Amino acid sequence: MQFHISSHHTPNNCAVHRGDGTPPVTDWRARCKEVGVEFVAGGSCPPMHSGFMLVESDDMAKLQTLMQPVIGYWDVVITPVTAI
Incomplete structure (x- = not known):
């Protein structure tokens, strides 16, 4: 099944400013492969701090x-x- 994933953050909670030690995901295609989700397409609008992905998975937990x-x-x- 295909899923559209949209994400948005503010400039203040941009991953580059995260102080809790969680590393930012810099390659979502690789992250999909790592967890067993098929990456179909994706994009971002950095000035708006928004992104999207179209992925395929049969497992919502993934x-x-x-x-x-x-x-x-x-x-x-x-x-x-x-x-x-």
């Missing part, structure tokens, strides 16, 4: 694992989608 480094810190929305 999506939670994928986004764990930013859940609770960024606004993350995971939406199931179908082709139109």
Whole structure:
């Protein structure tokens, strides 16, 4: 199943300023591969601190694992989608 993942953060909670020791994810394609999620497409708008990914997975738990480094810190929305 395909999912659209959108994320947004403010300049103040940008990963480069995170002080709790959690390393920022700098390569979401590699992060997807690491947790067993297929990366289809993605992009970002750095001035707006927003990003998106289109991914495929049959396991919602893998999506939670994928986004764990930013859940609770960024606004993350995971939406199931179908082709139109």
